[in-house]
Amino acid sequence: MRMINDSLSVAILGGSGFVGSELCAQLTAAGYSVRVLTRHPQKCRHLKVLPSLTILPLAKYQAKTIRQHASGCHALINLIGILNEKGNNGKQFHDIHVGITREALNACEQASIPRLLQMSALNADADGPSYYLSSKGKAENYIKTFTDESINYTIFRPSVIFGENDSFLNRFADLLKIVPGFMPLACPNARFAPVFVGDVVKRMVQSIDDKSTFNQAYDLCGPHTYTLKELVQYTANICGYKRVIIGLPDFLSRLQASIFEYIPGKPFSKDNYKSLQIDSVCEQCEPCPTSLQAIAPTYLSRSAGANFSYNPE
Numbered sequence: 669m670r671m672i673n674d675s676l677s678v679a680i681l682g683g684s685g686f687v688g689s690e691l692c693a694q695l696t697a698a699g700y701s702v703r704v705l706t707r708h709p710q711k712c713r714h715l716k717v718l719p720s721l722t723i724l725p726l727a728k729y730q731a732k733t734i735r736q737h738a739s740g741c742h743a744l745i746n747l748i749g750i751l752n753e754k755g756n757n758g759k760q761f762h763d764i765h766v767g768i769t770r771e772a773l774n775a776c777e778q779a780s781i782p783r784l785l786q787m788s789a790l791n792a793d794a795d796g797p798s799y800y801l802s803s804k805g806k807a808e809n810y811i812k813t814f815t816d817e818s819i820n821y822t823i824f825r826p827s828v829i830f831g832e833n834d835s836f837l838n839r840f841a842d843l844l845k846i847v848p849g850f851m852p853l854a855c856p857n858a859r860f861a862p863v864f865v866g867d868v869v870k871r872m873v874q875s876i877d878d879k880s881t882f883n884q885a886y887d888l889c890g891p892h893t894y895t896l897k898e899l900v901q902y903t904a905n906i907c908g909y910k911r912v913i914i915g916l917p918d919f920l921s922r923l924q925a926s927i928f929e930y931i932p933g934k935p936f937s938k939d940n941y942k943s944l945q946i947d948s949v950c951e952q953c954e955p956c957p958t959s960l961q962a963i964a965p966t967y968l969s970r971s972a973g974a975n976f977s978y979n980p981e
């Protein structure tokens with residue numbers, strides 16, 4: 669396996685994160701040499717055990733520094749993304765999703781990197797209802813209309829991604845642990861098709877040299893769809909927490925978002941509320957195979973610690 673791709677190097681923006689860590693593991697296992705460009709090398713300590721992986725610190729994601737670090741690479745992968753911004757006018761979403769994509773593409777052009785993989789999100793659309801979805805959509809449009817035709821892109825548009833260290837089920841597990849008896853839940857009927865991080869990353873790695881994926885965008889969903897309330901109840905059951913999940917009506921969901929966006933760390937925001945107005949489910953694509961039930965109990969049980977009493981029967 670290693671010998672096939674041994675001469676190929678891939679540079680990753682956002683390699684320090686949840687998806688990035690799995691991507692680094694799968695790329696190095698497939699024989700790629702990997703360069704992780706990051707503002708936070710200290711967040712990458714867990715990656716140091718991987719063979720043929722280099723961590724390259726940078727202060728900012730700018731074309732010049734990306735080009736310097738990624739020069740000679742066969743592909744650049746952009747995983748940079750945020751779910752909430754510091755302000756609430758869309759500027760940081762735009763700067764990070766559209767701005768860094770522009771820097772990445774310029775770096776590809778200047779360093780003659782022929783391949784760009786871009787992580788977007790399901791429902792990303794320049795006219796989408798939230799700053800998150802519209803800025804992701806504008807970044808996609810920027811790539812699709814970029815004039816340098818020597819750069820072949822592939823765009824990935826997943827629903828919510830689960831796996832060890834995810835920030836979705838783990839966050840609900842943490843919340844459920846501290847709430848007393850019941851949990852008020854905004855947007856309980858929003859629907860998701862959670863997709864396993866291992867499946868998402870496998871599709872990315874396979875696409876690098878697969879010409880049929882060049883200049884295409886792919887929606888990625890798991891095999892089953894759930895409402896948000898079902899997912900939170902499932903998390904509580906797996907962790908062994910006896911909690912009643914109380915779905916909030918729309919006006920209280922909006923009120924919760926308006927209040928929670930002022931809590932440090934923004935556990936829920938008006939922009940999140942707007943993103944949840946569209947179901948995050950796939951209409952037509954072939955689903956990724958791994959189910960939530962096959963994976964989530966393994967890591968949620970660990971985070972639940974002593975409370976764990978999961979019985980698959």
Ligand SMILES: NC(=O)c1ccc[n+]([C@@H]2O[C@H](COP(=O)([O-])OP(=O)(O)OC[C@H]3O[C@@H](n4cnc5c(N)ncnc54)[C@H](OP(=O)(O)O)[C@@H]3O)[C@@H](O)[C@H]2O)c1
Pocket residue numbers: 681682683684685686687688705706707708711729747748749750764787788789790826827828829830835836
């Ligand atoms: N997780 C999901 O459920 C999900 C679903 C759909 C789409 N996505 C997309 O998938 C990508 C990866 O998601 P993830 O869950 O792995 O995210 P993550 O763990 O938060 O990692 C994202 C990376 O973005 C970089 N980043 C964060 N804030 C930044 C900022 N203010 N300025 C510049 N860079 C910043 C960080 O890189 P450094 O700190 O190393 O510089 C970080 O490693 C994102 O684009 C996300 O929108 C995720």
